[in-house]
Amino acid sequence: RKEVEQDPGPFNVPEGATVAFNCTYSNSASQSFFWYRQDCRKEPKLLMSVYSSGNEDGRFTAQLNRASQYISLLIRDSKLSDSATYLCVVNGQGGKLIFGQGTELSVKP
Amino acid sequence: SQTIHQWPATLVQPVGSPLSLECTVEGTSNPNLYWYRQAAGRGLQLLFYSVGIGQISSEVPQNLSASRPQDRQFILSSKKLLLSDSGFYLCAWSGDRAQPQHFGDGTRLSIL
Numbered sequence: 001r002k003e004v005e006q007d008p009g010p011f012n013v014p015e016g017a018t019v020a021f022n023c024t025y026s027n028s029a030s031q032s033f034f035w036y037r038q039d040c041r042k043e044p045k046l047l048m049s050v051y052s053s054g055n056e057d058g059r060f061t062a063q064l065n066r067a068s069q070y071i072s073l074l075i076r077d078s079k080l081s082d083s084a085t086y087l088c089v090v091n092g093q094g095g096k097l098i099f100g101q102g103t104e105l106s107v108k109p
Numbered sequence: 110s111q112t113i114h115q116w117p118a119t120l121v122q123p124v125g126s127p128l129s130l131e132c133t134v135e136g137t138s139n140p141n142l143y144w145y146r147q148a149a150g151r152g153l154q155l156l157f158y159s160v161g162i163g164q165i166s167s168e169v170p171q172n173l174s175a176s177r178p179q180d181r182q183f184i185l186s187s188k189k190l191l192l193s194d195s196g197f198y199l200c201a202w203s204g205d206r207a208q209p210q211h212f213g214d215g216t217r218l219s220i221l
Contacts, residue, residue: 087153097207
């Protein structure tokens with residue numbers, strides 16, 4: 001089992017849609033969780049951290065389910081500019097951050 | 110605020126030539142530093158990380174090496190490049206290993 005797994009997509013959604021990404025992780029001792037966004041041919045950029053109680057930043061909501069070992073990212077009212085690859089990141093053995101392969105999102109007009 | 114600089118942005122090298130990519134961080138001291146490679150359409154592969162001057166951990170065997178001659182300087186090198194070394198190389202820093210990492214702009218390396 002991979003340490004961090006994501007559905008690679010692509011997710012093709014119309015503007016204004018709500019889209020959700022899930023990510024599963026294998027290390028039950030993981031304590032740090034993040035979502036990154038990577039635009040085509042650019043570096044990954046931190047989108048948001050994921051806290052145990054769940055957290056929201058504008059149109060973006062992140063949730064953590066420790067029992068099932070998954071985290072999710074919900075994007076409401078999708079914009080064209082949300083088109084990117086979304087990377088799930090979890091700290092693995094030894095505390096190192098493990099990056100998922102990413103889920104590609106394409107928002108269409 | 111902290112900034113990370115990575116250069117060059119693009120590099121085209123012949124097979125068998127040497128490589129040196131440099132990364133520097135400003136606005137913080139004793140950062141954790143990382144080198145990643147991302148092949149086209151693939152995920153990030155951690156190559157090296159460093160928790161201090163002269164301390165380098167290698168994640169995968171390869172013909173690349175890394176050095177940290179100063180606290181905020183991280184260098185990725187190779188004596189002889191292979192075709193398979195092509196990719197997008199990213200340097201990153203973090204306050205500690207569990208904190209989020211912040212990436213440089215990346216170097217797109219093409220081997221001919």
